[in-house]
Structures are given as C-alpha cells and as structure tokens.
Amino acid sequence: MKKQKVMLCILDGYGIGKDYEFNAVSRSNKPYLDRLFSDYPSSSLVCSGFDVGLPKGTMGNSEVGHLNIGAGRVVFQDIARIHKSIEDGEFEKNQVLSDLIENTLKRDKSLHIMGLLSDGDVHSSIVHLKEIVRIASSGSLKKIFIHVFTDGRDTPPESGLGFVHDLEIFLKDTNARIASISGRYYAMDRDNRWDRIKKAYDILTDPPLQAPDVSAEDIIRRSYLSGITDEFIAPTAVYKNSVPVAKICRGDSVLFYNFRADRAREISSALNSLESGSVGTKELELDYVTMTEYREDFPFKTLFPKQHMENILGEVISKAGLKQLRIAETEKYAHVTFFFNGGAEKKFEGEERILIPSPKVATYDLQPEMSAFQVTDKAVDEMDKKIHDLIILNFANCDMVGHTGIFEAAKKAVETVDTCMGRIVSAAERNGYILLVTADHGNAEYMMDGKTPFTAHTKNRVPFLISDKELKLKEGKLGDIAPTILKLMGLDIPDEMTGEVLFN
Template identity: 40%
Template sequence: MKKILTIILDGFGYREEEKGNAILAAHMKTFTELWNKYPHALLEASEEAVGLSKGQAGNSEVGHMTIGAGRLLKQSEMLVNDFLKEPDMENANVIKLLENKDKDIHIMGLCSDGNIHAGVDDFLSMYKFLIDNGFTKIHFHLITDGRDTGVHDAMKYINMIKDIIIEYGVGDVVSICGRYYAMDRDENWDRTKAYYDLVVGGKGLSSINIEKSINSSYEKGITDEFIKPIICSKNTIKNGDIIMWMNYRADRAKQILSSIVNWSTFDGFSTENMKDTLVFSFLPVDKKIKTYNLIEPVVVKNSLGLYLSELDFTQARIAESEKFPHVTYFFDGGVDGKIKGCDKFHIPSPSVATYDLKPEMSCVEVTKRVILSMNNDYDFILVNFANPDMVGHTGNMDAATKACMAVDMCLNKIMEKAEDNFYKVVILADHGNADIMINDDGSICTTHTTSVIPFILCDEKVKLQKTGSLVNVAPTILDYMDIAIPKEMEGTESLIVE
C-alpha cells in the first residue's frame, strides 16, 4: 500500500510571466527540480471549473472543498445568487424573516465585488427583496475590502449602496469599517471588539461625509482593509433588532456573530444583552452560533478524507491557524469534529499585524510536524503552507518572494524525509495569488488570480494528463493508491494515463 503525503501550496498559481511574479522571483530550486523531474499537470482552479461564476477567481475554501470532494460542486456564491434571483418563500426561516418586517433590520457584511466572502450585488438584491416585502427600517453596516479587490476601491461600492438608498428613499448607511477589524478569525479580540463597539455602541470616527473620511484614511496610508471604525448614523444595533449577515463564508463571521448571538456566554470582551435579536444568514456559520439560514447547504458525501476514514486509513492534517479550517472542515466537505483515524494538528500562526512582517509565518513548525507525522507512519498526510496566499494578500512583492523562498526550503526538508519514510508525494495549489503581485498599471495586487495551478505526482513511473481541474485531484490520488473511487466521484476522471 502506498503512503501519500499531499502538500497544498496556498495561493501558488502557475504563470510564466516574470513581472510581479513572486513565485518566479523566489527562484524556488526544490520546487523547480520536482517540476522538471516528475510528471505534472496544470489544473484549473477558478471560474466554472470549480463551480464559480465566469471570471471569478478561486479561493481557499472553494479550492480545498473541491480537492476533497472530487466532483464539481455548486459553491456558496452560486447558491446565494440563485436564492436572490428566486427566493424560497416556503423556507421556514424566510417566513420567519418576513414576520418581522416592522423591526429595524441591519444588512451587514463585506461590501465589494470580490465575491470571496460576499458580493455587493447581493447587498442590492437583498435590499430590494426587503423593500418589496414591506421593510421600511433598513440600515447598512459596510465592511470595506482591499484584499480581494483593489486597495482603494471602497467608495465605488459604498456609492452603489448610497445610490439605491436615494432611489428608493428608504434606509441609511450606519457604519463603515475595514475587514481587518470586522472579520478577524484569529482571536485578535481587540479587533473584533473595535467592530462590535462600532455597530452596537456607535463608537468610531463620526462622519457626515463618508468619502471625505475614506480619503483622509488614504492620505494617512490606510487602505481599505484597514479602515478604522467610522460611524455615520445613530441607528446602531439594539436588542430586538434583526441582522441580515451577508457573508456566505463562515470562517471570518464567527467572532463577530458569536459576540452578538452568544452574548450571555461570550468571553472575548464585554457585550450587551441581545437576547431578542435575530440573526439571519444565507448559510450556516457554526453549530455553536444560532443563525436562521435562508439556504440549505450542499451536503458533500464521501469526500476523500471521510472515504479514507471509512476504509480505516490513518490520517494527519496539518496547517497553521490561517489555513487549519481548510485542511479539516473544508477539505471534509463541511464536516466538523472528530473523524475516525484522523489526527488534526493546529500550528499557531505568528502574532503580527500583517504577514509581510514575518513572511516565513509558521512554515518551519509546520514542517517539523509533517516530518514527525511521517515518522509516525500515517497512511495519508495533508499539509497546507499558507505563505504564498497570506503574504501575497499584503501586496508586498519582496515579502511574498521571501515567503515562497521559505516554503521551498521546507519542501526540500520534507522531500528528503519522505523518501526515507517511503512516502509518495503529491504537490499542488488551491488557487493563485503570489503569481501576480503587481497589476498591469503598476499598482500593487492583493487579490487572488485566475491562474492555473501546478500539480505534481512525485513518481517517475506514472504518466499524467497535461491539464485538468481541481475536481480531478481526489480520483487521481485514489487511483494512484489502487483504491476504487466512491460512487459520488464517478464521472470524474483520474489524471493518470494508463
């Protein structure tokens, strides 16, 4: 039986153009040697190939879920789009929402066209839906992006909200805040508290001219991601109100929603009584956070990890904090909790304001755990290196280059030990990012890319197709392990050419 080590290089797109390409700038000796020595392919990781809309770049959630599922899934973005085009008026939670039309309702979320966590068009569609169904007290709390969009794009999206408010004559923009504060996922409670104090307590820079306040931030070198809390109206969230949470990704929603929903037991900071406040979301956030979901999530049966578990294969999952949910929850198709025979190793990410300050992040510690796991003879090991993605998001070309260099050093150490421990290694990415750090106009690029991604199977005896997509990965691994694929993956080809 073959033992498999699968390495996911997060945000590691394949692109031959050198300009603004931190991956090529890093001159990754180990990766290049592996690419040249072993069979490889280029895989689609964006757009329709992974269940997203045309032109939409892939992301870590979609990437890991598709890699694990081994089939094409309708992703959250598309589920939300479908709902807003034709809401399910028989859904019990939709009915519950409409029963509360006399209450203040707060539309909250990431307001941009990045469509990784949310989309501005969804804000507009939800607003129209609420207007059409008799809501008259509608308040917007807009989180600025600058990470999955340009770094100075906030007013474009804010103006779209302001324009529709003027058109319909209902509602107001209550607050503005950067995602750095509003969407923290690493228990930096001071950041979450700053956002909570804004949307509940009304604490922030008081502004009657949003554009002037945003431009003032730009003049101080503060880009959209880091916009400090701005309060624009007195209509903050109070007990008994309704919240319509617009983000469809759960990972960066948990902290702020837990502080509101679980106010009585929450211990991150002091919170107000919110026992009569109802929180609606498109999709589930967390088992411990009670929200009323407007859409039934896709159920992924027999993902690669769960299938191997049922076959009594032992597994190790390894990642630092920023990508730990991806090698566990997302890779397993949205299944949380303990899995038979699977040990999960969470390596803390470094405590820094932004990862360009420490581009190596925790890759050395991750590597040590991978080597230890190989020594412990797991049947299947999955590891994620977060560096190309997380440092790529800073827009710092030099730091992203150093991040890729650090990962290459780790690859070298891992490959040495993999051979000693008789592991076969699969290397791939989940989406692009560090491959484009500079836009065509010379501005910095912080977003994901639609580039194809590399796939390497480190066995010279194997022949691979030259192209494919992330849906082909799980069937390929099972094929290589000489394991029959589950019926849910039937119809998805292995990349191995017989």
C-alpha cells in the first residue's frame, strides 16, 4: 500500500443506536454522511468498559475516547486505578492523603472535600468520595465538610436528590457534613466563563453570613420545583442555626476528588489565585490536594500521579519527521491536544494546533451549529495548503448539544456536522487525504429514555470508516485506530501500541 496522508474526523457523541423516534442520528437529514457510509467500507468500534480501560459496563466519555484513540492501546483509566487501590487496601495507605489529614489536624483547620456527586463515573466516583470520608473520619479529625457538585449531564437530570439522600445516610456515622450544593454548570465550567466559576467560588469561600436554615436536600427540592435540574442548580450554602455549616477559610485543607482534569481546572485556579481573572482574589493559602494531576504546571499534590505512555500516535508521527495538525473548537480542544497526547500539555515537534472559540451561549441547544462551520473553514484551508501529513479534527456538536436533552436541537447538530462533512470529503479528495471517520462515544442517538430527556453518553458502539473501497474493515475498539493510521501512512507500528490494524 502506498503511503497516505490521513484526515481523522471525530464526530463527538455520534453513536450507533437502534432507530427510534428520538434517535437524532438516524432521524436527521444527513445526505453527505449517508452517502459516505454507503460508498466506503465501515465497521463499528467498542468505546466503553474494559475495551477502553474502564470498569465493566461503564460508559465511555470524551477524555477516555481521545486517550485511547491517541495511544493506540487500551489505556487503564484513572477510575479503574483508583478502584483497584481501594479494593487492594492501598488507598488508605496513600501518603499524600495521610499527610493531608495529619496536617489538617496539627493546624486545627477544616478539611473540605469537593467534587461531582454522580454515579456516571465520568468525572468522579461516589465510591471514591465515601472512601475518603471513611478514612478522614476514622481518626480525630472532626471538621470535615463536603461541597457537592450536582451532575444531571452524565446522569438523569433529577437524579441528584437521590444521590444526596444516600450520601446523607452514609454521613450519619461519620464526622462529615454537607456544606454546599452547586450545579456543575457553575463549579465545573471549562470554557473560561469565569462568571459561572465566581458564583461557585463565592459560595465556597464567602456565603451570606445569615440565612434561614436549609438542608442539602431542601436546596435540590426547591430547585426542582422551580424547573431547575441538577446541572444548573445555583451555588447555595447549607445553613444550620441560621449560619453556614462551613466555608473554605484561609489555611484550610481542600481535597478535590474529581479524577478527570478538564472541568476541575478553573475552580482550582480560582481557589488558589491562579490565572482566574477577577475570580479568586482572596489569598487563601490552602493545603490543596487533587485526586489526579489536573495540569502540569499546577503546584498541587496529587493522590494518583500521571502515568507516562511511550510511542503514542503524535509522538510516532513527530519522530518520523512528519507534520500533524489538531483542530477543534474550545469545548473539545483539550481532547484533540491534551488527552490525545496522553494527558500531556506539550506539543510534539511538527505538531500544529488551531483553536476555534465556541459560541458564548448558556446552552448549546440555543446554537446547535456551535462553531462547526468555522472549524470546517480552517480544516479545508489547511488541507488545501497540503502541508500536514496527519490532521485530527473534532466536531463537538452531537455531544455538546446531545447533553442538553433537546431532541430537535440534537437533530440540527447532526445536520450541521453532515453539511460540514460534505466539504471535508471534497477537500480530502482533491488534496490526496484518505479520510477516516469515527466517534469517541455515543450520545445523540439516544435523546429520550421513556418520557425523560436523556442527557448522558451511551454505551453504544461508534462507527469507523476509511475512504478506500479496496479495504475490508473489521470490528474493533478505539485503541485500534492509531495503528490503523500508521499502517495507512506506511509507518512502523511500535511495540507499545497493542491495538490491531482494522483492515485486512
């Protein structure tokens, strides 16, 4: 096979699901994608569970998907590492955790545990939270406070009340209490919307001094009655005897138990006065610990340091002296760069990146086309330059709009991607690029669960296509894509890449 230039298009959230009335993929008008999958060989890839390094039955997500695609192997995910540590009894021996608890006691300060309360297992795990609370409460530490971020995105929109109720029951036998509630829309922004972060920051560090008593469950119930679901619950402190249960004070200890980095960075920056604009102006001098490494230049200790991977796709392309381009809009830029490069910020030699700003709207159902047309303009321009040997592109629409649970908007998202793919196909053909099309996980193909909007990812397989009619493709997993690309490009596949080539 002659050496090929390759364009990999990742249609984020575009899964293969059973056709039904709320499958935004099958029920959309998408002539270009339909023709593409009719004309060229395709197969399907597993993107959940063991095949992407997650616990059995766990749905995939964008971070996991891009890690596996870029690594060319099954990447043992942080959640699985942490689960195993708990099962083996190693978690409670973690030196960083032990030091944090001991130092908090010595200084007579409070320990604040914060993170997403969710069984979605995308950003965090309830299992991890309960283990941390159990360990922290097993000694003399009495001032332990939990700041709950509610989900409703990777879980049903009104599941938060059940999670909080379960947590409250668990906490009865511990020294910990819930101190605040905040929807992830505020506390876990990742798009530099600092106004959202500020609302969470203010409740964490400076809630109103007095207010009527309100419990964590009361806060959530009142939000539901107002039509506000978990993701969008306004940051609110829990009050007892008309005063806040707790706030983060100067010199306190904080443990952020989210294991996924991208949505943990901004609030961490604010709480530690790092690159957060007008947010985070207090000099809190916190003893701040994170579950995993959120950013290479963050000065925080972590319970589970990063695992380094050798010979991932970007590195192999770079070592071969070839040029590569990563392009996406803001919402998925970290995925085609940081996560695709094995969780490393640094670019490889010969790697270029183009970031297209995502639109500044409250939710993407209001603008389901997002910035896909601008992404396409840039991608076509770059292909026409004939500079890059490998281009990695992400269309965010099907995932980000799928998360809103708005079916008609999700259809519009799919149709937008379809229109863009029409231009991508033409540009690839005239510039000698072989086109690969896939997704990192499903979402838009399942928009309603009964009568309830479904806002989470799915466990469905995703498509995989190569625009070469001579090839016969086989079923596989996301970790098989990188070795397949190297084979198409005429490059040796390194031993570290244990994925299989997807064509015969």
